[in-house]
Amino acid sequence: MDDSETYDAVVIGGGIAGLSAALVLGRARRRVLVIDAGTPRNAPADAAYGFPTRDGATPEHLVGLGRAELEPYGVHFLDGVVDGAEERADLWTVTTTDGEAARGRHLILASGLRDVLxxxxxxxxxxxxxxxxxxxxxxxxxxxxxxxxxxxxxxxxxxxxxxxxxxxxxxxxxxxxxxxxxxxxxxxxxxxxxxxxxxxxxxxxxxxxxxxxxxxxxxxxxxxxxxxxxxxxxxxxCEPGADAGSPLVASLGCELRDDGCIVTDHLGRASRMRVWAVGNAADPAAHLATAAGDAYRTAVAVNAVLVQEDCAVLPDAEGTVRGG
Known part of the structure; x- marks a missing residue:
C-alpha cells in the first residue's frame, strides 16, 4: 500500500455487509479501503436466497456484482487477512499476515464469523x-x-x-x-x-x-x-454455534458477547472509539438483506462522525486551527 495514503474508513471484510458500508461511504466521497480475506461465511452454499433482485445467485456472483458497483466511487481493495490493529494519534494502522499495512481514521469490522458445527x-x-x-x-x-x-x-x-x-x-x-x-x-x-x-x-x-x-x-x-x-x-x-473471534478482534479490545461477536449500539458503534461492527461480526443471525441494511445505517453514522471530526480541525478566519 502507499504509505502516504490515509483512508477515512478501512473496512475489514468484503462480503455483503462490508460492500454495503463501502458503497455508502464511497458515494459520500470518502476515501475507503476494503480488506478482504476471500473466505465468506456462505462460501459452502451453492446459492444465496432471499436477497431481492438476486434470489438464487451464487455467493461469488453477489460479491462480484458488489465490487463492480464500487468502481465509480474510487473504493480501494486489498486482498489479505488482517491480524492486528494499532491506534496512534487518532489513526488506526492495520496490518495483514502478508506484511501489508494501511491507515484509517475509522475501522468498520465486517469480518463475519465461523460456524461451529x-x-x-x-x-x-x-x-x-x-x-x-x-x-x-x-x-x-x-x-x-x-x-x-x-x-x-x-x-x-x-x-x-x-x-x-x-x-x-x-x-x-x-x-x-x-x-x-x-x-x-x-x-x-x-x-x-x-x-x-x-x-x-x-x-x-x-x-x-x-x-x-x-x-x-x-x-x-x-x-x-x-x-x-x-x-x-x-x-x-441445525443451529450452529458461532465464533467471531479473531486475532484482530482480540487486539482491538472491544467488548464481546459470549459467542465472540462484537457488542455495538444501535448504530453499529463498538466500545472502542472509531471502531464499528456490521453484519455477522455483530449479529450471528444477520441475513444478507439485514446485514446490508444495517451496514448502510452504520456507514451513514460513520460519515456523520467524520463530518464532526472534519469541523474540529478547520482553520478559522485568521488561519489558526480550531479544536483538535
Missing part, C-alpha cells in the same frame, strides 16, 4: 448443501421431502416446529440435548414432527471422499445396536 462425522462435508441452517434461506429448495433437525442448541426444537412449514415429513433428532420433555413432545406431535431419540452417529453422504459436492442421504442414530438406525433425509437443519 456439531461434532458428528460428515457434518463439515455436508455443510451448506445437505446440512443447512436457515429454512427461510433453503427450505423452499427441499420442500415436500424428508427433512430433519438435529438438536444443537436451545433453539433447535423451535426450528423443528418451524421446518414443518416446508414439509410434512420432518424428523427431530434431539441428539445430545437428551430426552424431549413431555410438553415439547406434545407440541411436536401437534405439528406432525417425528422424534428419533439417541445421539446422531454420522451424516450419511453419497459418493466417496473425492467427490464434491456430496449429496446427503440421511443420518445414522445410535439406538444401542451395532449398526444404529438409519434415517433417510435429503436435508438436515
Amino acid at each position: 456439531p461434532e458428528v462425522p460428515g457434518a463439515r462435508e455436508a455443510w451448506g448443501r445437505g446440512l443447512l441452517q436457515c429454512p427461510y434461506c433453503h427450505g423452499w429448495e427441499v420442500r415436500d421431502q424428508a427433512l430433519g433437525v438435529i438438536g444443537s442448541t436451545g433453539a433447535s426444537l423451535a426450528q423443528a416446529l418451524l421446518l414443518r412449514q416446508w414439509s410434512a415429513d420432518v424428523t427431530y433428532f434431539p441428539h445430545r440435548l437428551g430426552p424431549v420433555p413431555e410438553e415439547d413432545a406434545r407440541r411436536l406431535r401437534a405439528r406432525g414432527v417425528r422424534v428419533v431419540e439417541g445421539p446422531v452417529r454420522e451424516f450419511l453422504l453419497a459418493g466417496d471422499a473425492d467427490h464434491r459436492p456430496r449429496a446427503l442421504l440421511g443420518v445414522r442414530v445410535d439406538d444401542g445396536s451395532a449398526d444404529g438406525e438409519r434415517v433417510p433425509c435429503v436435508a438436515v437443519f
